[in-house]
Amino acid sequence: MRNQPKYNFFKNTSYALKGLKDLIKTESSFKIELIITIILLPIIVFIDASLTNKALMFITLMGMLLAEATNSAIERVVDLVTLEHHHMAGRAKDMGSAIVFLSIFIFVITWAIVLIDIYN
Template identity: 70%
Template sequence: MRNQPKYNFFKNTSYAIAGLKDIITTETSFKIELILMIILLPVIYLVDISLVEKSLLFISLMGMLIAESINSAIERVVDLVTLEYHEMAKKAKDVGSAIVFLSIIVFIVIWVTILWNI
């Protein structure tokens, strides 16, 4: 049997909001990326580019937050299993960091490419 309650839209939404509250209060990297998003959202709105380009800017910005969330989830699960050093735990955490790193590269490439041509 799965360790999962029956699907309920409102209950699942409350779980998602609880997760967001937790990551905002406990993860410094997420806070920095959230501040970056708050600063750059008006830029997306104000810059004179196509809707597709604006969408790409937004998606790449959200991608960083999504990647940071995935990384935090990986780190928490690893820490739940063991707080002692283990090579596999290190590798799992390194992969989580790589996800964030790659999302930042995608973000930079998209933003530079689109804004360079204005």
């Protein structure tokens, strides 16, 4: 049997906001990526691009934040299990970092393609 309370939209939303607040408060990488997101969001709105390209730009920008949140969750769970150096713990953390790296790579490539297409 799962230790899970009955679904409640408002309570679950409060958990999500609590997690977001914790990310902003404790994770410097997330803060940096959030600042980048806040700066680039207006560009998506005002750029002369198709709706599809704007959607791709938005999705890749948000994907970067999602990847950082996932990486932070992985790191916290690993640290909860053991603070000692263990090769499997290190591999899990490295894979979390790879998620962030790939999301940033996809973000940069997507934005470059869209911007080059617009200004060529």
